[in-house]
Amino acid sequence: ATYTPRPNTESADNTIRVNLAGVQDAQGNAGTGTGSSGNFSIDTRPTVVDRPPEVTVTISDERLTAGETATVTFTFSERVTGFDLNDVQYDTSKGTLSALTAVGTDGKVWTATYTPRPNTESADNTIRVNLAGVLDAQGNAGTG
Structure with missing residues (x-):
């Protein structure tokens, strides 16, 4: 058959x-x-090049004050492998990010806790993912 x-x-x-x-x-x-x-x-997704994985990054609190932390959630468009803290970009002089924790077993959602450093004041902060080291189940590498 x-x-x-x-x-x-x-x-x-x-x-x-x-x-x-x-x-x-x-x-x-x-x-x-x-x-x-x-x-x-x-x-069998129709594209000129197989679709690479995409990610959305959200934070649970956008106005952190002294003593607060926030959960950062990384939600991928599909199951990924190779995702670790080396792929996450942020200004480490302003805060720290805990180890990544998988949410569920589907390999699509990960969380970490962001803790701002003491005596820090900043209104312009971002947390990004460099997708170059992240692969989907078919081996397609992310871009951007």
């Missing part, structure tokens, strides 16, 4: 299984259990 994936589909976890209960051999012995293919990935 030939398997044809649906258009505009991106999925890293796929198998094809056969339920052997309805299958008999030449002697009439019924099958038991299931047979399964190995895992395979699908990426």
Whole structure:
């Protein structure tokens, strides 16, 4: 048989299984259990170049005062690998970011806690992600 994936589909976890209960051999012995293919990935999204992962960065509090912290949430457009604090860009002289924590098991959402440094006053601050080191399940590297 030939398997044809649906258009505009991106999925890293796929198998094809056969339920052997309805299958008999030449002697009439019924099958038991299931047979399964190995895992395979699908990426049929139509683009000139495969879509790289994208990210949205949000912060739980946009006006931090002394003693406060904020949760920074990194939400990717799809499951990613290779994402770590080396990919996060911010002014470390104004604050620190805790270790990244995955939210759930889908590999799309990560959080960290931002703590401003004492005696700091600044109205212009950003937290960014350099996507060059981040890959999706199909190996497409992020850009920007």
